[in-house]
Amino acid sequence: MNAKNLIYDGTFDGFLSAIFYVFDHKLKSVTIQNEFTVQHGLFAEIETIYTDEAKANRVWKGIKSKLSSQGSYQLYYAFLSEQIGVEDLLLDYIRYAFSQQKKWIKIIHIRLF
Template identity: 40%
Template sequence: MIILLYDHTWPGMLSAIFEAFDRKLTNCMIRRARAHMPSAFDQDIEVTTNTMKAARVITGLKKKLSADGFHQFYACFLSELHGIEDTLFAYTRLIFSSKDRVEQAFANAAVLRVSQVAKSVHREKHRMEAFVRFRLASDSLFFAEVEPDFNVLPLILNHFEKRYADQRWLIYDMKRNYGIYYDLEKVTEVTLQRTVGVKETAGIFHEEEPLYESLWNDYFKHVNIRERKNTKLHLQHVPRRYWKHLTEKNKL
């Protein structure tokens, strides 16, 4: 089996797909280099990321897919699920071998998988847009920690750039150790040399931040109606895995 290894990036994965087509490979797998375990029975090929080759794949996909279909393709890549690259490669082969659009051909395993994974990623995207809680730092930067199941920061940056256009903010993915920073002009990707948890940040946040958090907690406490409490329904909308970064779920 031929294994195409790429650098974990979107252009890198597209470069691997280009390489597979260029070499006319049909029986191959695409894997992230960092997570790959070599095997004596496989032939590993390291793919160099090439933005021009990646752009050619994107151009081809956009010609054969609707805007929503291409967005689903990208969302699947951001899922980071094991083997999702093979699904996307199989999907790409189907796309380029068919005269008609195939994104609704759910009888095909790759098409169905792309649709299902994209829905899960977009569900996580909407949850992050709702569950991000900013804290005011001492330098007037609004900072938020998140740990989404999927790599959805690239999907939520437009939402926050438009909604908080007059504020400097940083949303940091603690699981993947990178964040998106808005400086009042543009959004850029950043990486912190050392990440710290909320409980270890004394002196970093603005002196009035505890007051705002207290007011926020009091608000949720008073709007809650005990007689209408439905824990099962609440957990469906706000799963426990998000609670550690929700101000209203943490007592000061």
């Protein structure tokens, strides 16, 4: 199966809408990219994700239920860093947090540089 590239509008709600899409479609091999920095893969299937505030709010509520308030806001600040590839790193982090039974208290330490 080819990898799927999800292209979103660059907003945090757009990113959360893409996260919703990943979980809703149970995607394993996926890359999330901002429409302003997108690099298309040779064999990747491209899907444009449109921002859906209701879905974004649902994902954010779920994130806040799994992470401490500090952890959820650090996730947000990491997103704001606009580093290339931060979306995929945050997707992995969110997948891990959602896989845990209890609220995850650990603080996210992402090396961005």
